[in-house]
Amino acid sequence: MLSGVVAGAVFTSPAVGSILAAIRAVTQAGAVGTLLIVKNYTGDRLNFGLALERARAEGADVQMVVVGDDCAFTTQKKAGRRGLCGTVLVHKVAGALAEAGASLDEIVKRVSAVTKAMGTLGLSLSPCSVPGSKPTFQLADDEMELGLGIHGEAGVRRMKVMPADEAVETMLAHMTDPANASHLPLSRGAAVVLVVNNLGGLSCLELGIVAGAAVRGLERRGVRIARALVGSFMTALEMAGVSLTLMLADEELLGLIGPGTKRVQLVLERVCSTLLGLQDKLNELDRAAGDGDCGHTHARAARAIQEWVRARPPPAAPAQLLSALADLLLEKMGGSSGVLYGLFLTAAARPLHNRSDLPTWADAMDAGIEAMRRYGGAAPGDRTMLDSLCAAAQALHALRSPGAELLTVLASAVQSAEEAAEATRHMEAGAGRASYISSAQLLQPDPGAVAAAAVLRAVLEGLRG
Secondary structure (H helix, E strand, O other): OOOOOOOOOOOOOOOHHHHHHHHHHHHHOOOOOEEEEEEOOHHHHHHHHHHHHHHHHOOOOEEEEEEOOEOOOOOOOOOOOOOOOHHHHHHHHHHHHHHOOOOHHHHHHHHHHHHOOEEEEEEEOOOOOOOOOOOOOOOOOOEEEEOOOOOOOOOOEEEEOOOHHHHHHHHHHHHHOOOOOOOOOOOOOOEEEEEEEEOEOOOHHHHHHHHHHHHHHHHHOOOEEEEEEEEOOOOOOOEOEEEEEEEEOOHHHHHHHOHHHHHHHHHHHHHHHHHHHOHHHHHHHHHOOOOOOHHHHHHHHHHHHHHHHHHOOOOOOHHHHHHHHHHHHHHHOOHHHHHHHHHHHHHHHHHHOOOOOHHHHHHHHHHHHHHHHHHHOOOOOOOOHHHHHHHHHHHHHHHHOOOOOHHHHHHHHHHHHHHHHHHHHHOOOOOOHHHHOOHHHOOOOOHHHHHHHHHHHHHHHHHHO
16 A cells, blocks of 8 residues: 555644655655645645655656545536545556556556545544544534544535435435536446445444445445455544445556455465476375375365355454365365374464564464464474475575565575475375384385475466566
């Protein structure tokens, strides 16, 4: 998303000097260009505009996009549409384009088009109060305000309080009414990103009720909800209200809104196809050391993951993804492998709950291995999947170094895992069924170690893809 944020006083644009300091900071950090994303309010346009001009005078390549997504006003206003919660989606699209290597001019062109394809409308049961001041407007206990802004300003229509379904239907009708000069054209069959935004004072329960009503209202109109985001994204202090944002979206735009999910799907598909392709080889390796079903077990896991991904988009958040995969494998994979993978993924998810930077991924790997060792009883050198995983984990410790590059470190980890898997052919089994078999009969690598190394290579190839 953003590389920098400039804060002003409550409901006040930041000062020109602060904005200029932020531009200088990202420029000195190596940015080849800077895009200012500004909500359409006079103070913001003036201060950011002056900072832009001064930064250009210093030689910086700076451009500005002004976002106006308000659908409240039925007639055109000279000042234009206000910038509301749709600005957050602009942050996301611009950030994804920048990370993908798009030029500054291309980003400006793309996000300018996005701003014209979205609309936002607010509704509230209460005003808000700037600290030390009285409420910004007055509402009776049985009234609600439609079309209000994010700085506490009153809206365009005052209505009697009504049930959530009716209130949301009123909002959607206003947002899409062709007679409304600021409406969003929404035709049957259109795909949208829906944002249900807490203006500050709603409970999670109330927000969920509004979100459900919005989904039903859009589905009745024949609109496909391609993504739905529900939470507090752009608030107005303690205002007990909600805003709905709709953004018309094609597949390309959805890829920018949710690249994490798309990347997860690519990686999981590569892992599944790899395991299905190894089924016969793993069974053959397992016949010498076990009951010859290692390939079947891993193929069963792969098919379960494929069905799961087809049924719903997998979570993009790392901790949620690993926890969901742990549940799936515990239910569908079977055998001791299912439990071991479930242990690994459950433990690996814990460090990733609050952060997912590169060093934390190394911590997650260590946590997963530690859980497998504690409950499985195996250790490196026992001719198990731990040999591959521990070798990879050692290489992944490089992620804790400043400036570490993920794919480079992961490639090294995969090579270490593959070498460790091959080395198991010379080991005496110290755990699992193979530990009951004479080492003279174990002439092939351990199938579990081979499978674990293959999964890591599939992850690497999926990320490269």
